[in-house]
Amino acid sequence: MLRTPFILVTNDDGIHAKGLRELVDIMRSFGDVAVVSSDVSMSGKSSSITSDQPLRVMPVEKILNVPTYKSNGTPVDNVKLSFNNLFERKPDFVVSGINHGDNSAISVIYSGTMGAAIEGSLHGIPSIGFSLDDFNADADFSEAKIAVARVFRSVVENGLPPFTCLNVNIPKGKPKEIKVCRQTHGKWVEEFEKRIDPHGREYRWLSGYFKNFEEESIETDIYALKNNYISVVPVTVDMTCYKTLGKIQNWKF
Amino acid sequence: MLRTPFILVTNDDGIHAKGLRELVDIMRSFGDVAVVSSDVSMSGKSSSITSDQPLRVMPVEKILNVPTYKSNGTPVDNVKLSFNNLFERKPDFVVSGINHGDNSAISVIYSGTMGAAIEGSLHGIPSIGFSLDDFNADADFSEAKIAVARVFRSVVENGLPPFTCLNVNIPKGKPKEIKVCRQTHGKWVEEFEKRIDPHGREYRWLSGYFKNFEEESIETDIYALKNNYISVVPVTVDMTCYKTLGKIQNWKF
Numbered sequence: 001m002l003r004t005p006f007i008l009v010t011n012d013d014g015i016h017a018k019g020l021r022e023l024v025d026i027m028r029s030f031g032d033v034a035v036v037s038s039d040v041s042m043s044g045k046s047s048s049i050t051s052d053q054p055l056r057v058m059p060v061e062k063i064l065n066v067p068t069y070k071s072n073g074t075p076v077d078n079v080k081l082s083f084n085n086l087f088e089r090k091p092d093f094v095v096s097g098i099n100h101g102d103n104s105a106i107s108v109i110y111s112g113t114m115g116a117a118i119e120g121s122l123h124g125i126p127s128i129g130f131s132l133d134d135f136n137a138d139a140d141f142s143e144a145k146i147a148v149a150r151v152f153r154s155v156v157e158n159g160l161p162p163f164t165c166l167n168v169n170i171p172k173g174k175p176k177e178i179k180v181c182r183q184t185h186g187k188w189v190e191e192f193e194k195r196i197d198p199h200g201r202e203y204r205w206l207s208g209y210f211k212n213f214e215e216e217s218i219e220t221d222i223y224a225l226k227n228n229y230i231s232v233v234p235v236t237v238d239m240t241c242y243k244t245l246g247k248i249q250n251w252k253f
Numbered sequence: 254m255l256r257t258p259f260i261l262v263t264n265d266d267g268i269h270a271k272g273l274r275e276l277v278d279i280m281r282s283f284g285d286v287a288v289v290s291s292d293v294s295m296s297g298k299s300s301s302i303t304s305d306q307p308l309r310v311m312p313v314e315k316i317l318n319v320p321t322y323k324s325n326g327t328p329v330d331n332v333k334l335s336f337n338n339l340f341e342r343k344p345d346f347v348v349s350g351i352n353h354g355d356n357s358a359i360s361v362i363y364s365g366t367m368g369a370a371i372e373g374s375l376h377g378i379p380s381i382g383f384s385l386d387d388f389n390a391d392a393d394f395s396e397a398k399i400a401v402a403r404v405f406r407s408v409v410e411n412g413l414p415p416f417t418c419l420n421v422n423i424p425k426g427k428p429k430e431i432k433v434c435r436q437t438h439g440k441w442v443e444e445f446e447k448r449i450d451p452h453g454r455e456y457r458w459l460s461g462y463f464k465n466f467e468e469e470s471i472e473t474d475i476y477a478l479k480n481n482y483i484s485v486v487p488v489t490v491d492m493t494c495y496k497t498l499g500k501i502q503n504w505k506f
């Protein structure tokens with residue numbers, strides 16, 4: 001008899017985020033669930049780790065009756081903690097999200113949601129980051145939850161190659177089908193808004209917009225999202241640019 | 254006549270790190286240099302960005318007579334700031350380091366040094382992260398500086414494909430040649446050391462060791478470093494796992 005899988009649910013929006021609770025609600029039907037999340041928002045924390053200060057992790061009020069822990073660490077710290085004696089078993093799956101806001105294209109690099117999913121995959125288990133294209137703290141996750149369950153069920157059935165996770169982005173409203181995509185090539189164009197504080201000192205807010213270098217490429221995640229599909233991008237932990245490797249090997253340093 | 258290149262020097266060890274000063278010292282001979290660094294250590298901050306609080310950036314005492322700014326942001330914030338009206342020109346090159354400690358293998362994902370280099374490449378310009386395999390705050394950079402100059406000169410001569418940066422790791426002592434490598438496949442095995450604070454509360458320190466899954470692979474960066482070579486790995490910003498893409502496209506979700 002197969003034992004019940006143990007599923008770690010985490011996120012980067014912090015322990016009180018609605019999307020976290022919604023993800024717990026879905027995962028309860030797939031196995032034994034535990035939550036480890038951060039006491040504050042860790043949005044944009046990428047794959048940050050905390051090595052210069054101590055971590056504190058403690059049980060808090062259960063979310064939907066599953067063991068729930070909060071820490072002062074990052075999403076990656078939380079995954080690492082979960083694999084190191086916090087629980088009696090190591091997780092069989094790591095699911096991260098549901099993020100309030102999309103993490104398509106290059107956002108995979110900045111996202112704490114994806115930082116956690118990538119970290120899960122580094123522990124050799126199937127891991128998925130889920131994001132809904134709605135930044136609203138009170139976003140409606142009802143359609144997203146159906147998509148999450150479908151993707152997760154497919155991962156249970158098919159497995160994932162080791163050290164590969166999925167970046168799943170779900171459009172607002174009622175989505176069409178699931179499309180497997182590649183990461184869109186583009187970048188954020190930043191604008192820093194300058195302001196003056198009440199003490200006469202200057203400060204700047206990061207803002208900006210995404211510049212898509214390939215608006216017409218139908219195989220990209222942003223194209224899918226714009227056309228109301230759920231995008232699924234397999235993500236690797238090997239950042240070597242193999243296309244460039246051969247060229248540079250011929251350089252005379 | 255070619256104009257003098259404008260080189261941004263940054264790091265993740267903070268404005269007071271010796272490695273930063275050493276990097277400025279080398280780069281002065283290649284062009285006009287400016288420094289933007291963080292007021293505290295940002296080691297392990299990966300590609301973190303700061304969007305939930307304002308950034309402050311201000312000129313401070315010049316390092317080796319070049320314009321020097323410190324901020325309360327992350328390495329990636331500092332690169333973004335440098336491309337947004339902090340200077341009269343946009344940087345032509347971003348160099349990050351010299352990090353106190355190596356950033357080989359999977360450390361590329363956690364490293365703030367590499368976060369800054371990756372961010373530079375996203376702005377479409379040649380970018381390099383340099384790390385010395387010595388965590389000592391007072392490390393000897395004299396041999397490393399020769400290596401840095403050789404790699405940088407090669408990048409100036411050959412260019413780099415857009416959206417590709419280099420991860421350069423330099424062994425301690427007197428290195429052999431430069432070897433172009435791929436990222437080593439492996440992971441950190443964490444151990445959290447539990448302690449009790451004077452108030453009776455538990456806390457944990459992140460520690461651990463790197464587990465190399467391919468000790469014998471001569472084309473990897475760790476193999477190079479262990480054998481006293483300088484490793485150069487081209488790094489991409491596209492995290493799509495193309496090997497897996499086709500397989501998942503056949504899934505019935």
